[in-house]
Amino acid sequence: MELSQGAYKVQNIKLTDLANQFGTPLYVYDANKIVHQLKTLKTAFSGSDVRIKYAAKALTNISILKLLYKNGSDVDVVSIQEAQLALRAGFKPHQVMYTPSGVDFAEITEAVTLGLTVNLDNLSVLTKFGEKYHDTYPCSIRLNPHIMAGGNYKISTGHSNSKFGISVFQLPEIHEVVKKYRIKINGLHIHTGSDITESEVFLKMADILFGVARDFPHLKFIDFGSGFKVAYKEGDIVTNVYDLGLKLSKSFNEFCQHYGRKLELHFEPGKFIVSEAGYLLVKVNVVKATPSVTFVGVDSGLNHLIRPMMYDAYHDIANISNPTGSQKLYTVVGYICETDTFGADRKLNEVREGDILAFKNAGAYGFSMSSNYNSRLKPAEVLLINGEAKLIREREQFEDLLARQVEIDI
Structure with missing residues (x-):
């Protein structure tokens, strides 16, 4: 993600445009970065007969798996379901480490x-x-x-x-x-x-x-x-x-x-290949000033990106709607009914309700660890490839929450 001509862009595509087109919260992945990371490892270990086996648990979207297969990766899986996804993406059985x-x-x-x-x-x-x-x-x-x-x-x-x-x-x-x-x-x-x-x-x-x-x-x-x-x-x-x-x-x-x-x-x-390629775009719902902290509440939470709460993981946050605004101190929190903090005491360009924030390094263990906690819906996913934005997962709808439930007469 680079700041160019007053806008944050990936593959020369404005991230704010993606938020407007596909809605938020939204996972965005840069295909060029994924391929670059894979090739970096192949080059680094070219002195041996090396096989790079992408750890699928980091990000299992079928289109990401297809991208890696096309560019010469093998795959590492930890469940039969991941294996079935890998085989469907084109990997041959001998390429799959279970x-x-x-x-x-x-x-x-x-x-x-x-x-x-x-x-x-x-x-x-x-x-x-x-x-x-x-x-x-x-x-x-x-x-x-x-x-x-x-x-x-x-x-x-x-x-x-x-x-x-x-x-x-x-x-x-x-x-x-x-x-x-x-x-x-x-x-x-x-x-x-x-x-x-x-x-x-x-x-x-x-x-x-x-x-x-x-x-x-x-x-x-x-x-x-x-x-x-x-x-x-x-x-x-x-x-x-x-x-x-x-x-x-x-x-x-x-x-x-x-x-x-x-x-x-x-x-x-896994993380090395897809982490830096991913961004989670969220919309600011509220800016809540208290005597001690100014909270920024967004339309996402630990149900979409659990790493900060689970691992104390750090994800850089940028206000991509106001990249040149004066910096202030904020604590960015989610909408889940739990302690749900993405980042505390962060210096961000002035945040206003309706602004779009981008969480960086969200490619690995972001969507793949997401849930429907609080009966919230999972976000859409978009892959930027060959200078185009391709939808690779539709946003969930309310009906998806009921799809496998069995309603009985009470």
Whole structure:
């Protein structure tokens, strides 16, 4: 989003025009930015046989999935429904990595029927998998490296108290199950969380994975998950993916030489690919001045963007209706009947009722975590592609709230 000739624009399209055309609240995604982020990662790790598997949970709109497929991405899914969306978008079964957590075994059986790459993170499930499939269908193993990494405990997934992965201290049990059922392990996987800025964290994971990998002769890939940090505000430290690409590719290629053959290097970015491409546009309903705070109440809330309340996440906010107005201090809040704060004590160009605000970095875990709380309707989604604004999800209507309910006579 750039300020050009007194207006905020993306692909030379005024965001205020989009708000007028499609209404608010409105999610807007920049296709050029999504493709750019994907190509950045491919370039950064071009020293290895790299596969970028987009973490679909970040943003599952079918048109976004199609865009990524067309531009050479694979996909990472965590549910059968995400897998079905990916297949419908054009991804081939072998391009789909399925990494469930705590699901019924019937869902894993369905993933095998679909031909997906199956990634298991539980000894009990690995045992059931071996009992059913033996050496007829390979699987990958997700390990818990006992590494605390990332910017928020709630999104750190590789520490000792995390539900994710089989502990590296349980390797003897893993080998026992694999040997007993002759399971072919075709991949090893680690994901420690989000907002990782230090290359050393990934290199530490590499030491663990490479040490473990020597005892698994049928590997095709090693997967480092993701967690690349993006900038949420000016001055934020981000992951230097080019530095990481050089260091990790060198280490990975050296390991492959010792292993005896080339393997694929996998990553599963979600936020890195779509976060900065997304904006949530909202309309100001009220400006409420109190003796201590001036609140800006908008026509959206935690039902549309829950990250600020759930993770204390920071999203930059801009008044795109009055980009040159004098700055004042505001607390921007939603319309949900809960504490519902998007940003406290923010300097914004003077806000007036009816103005349009833009929340930046709203592409990842925005719409995908939205709900109908307070019986509010979910917003529309628009994709800016080839200089045009394309509607990719219609705004919900009241009838959608009743669509799956069954009214009985009382």
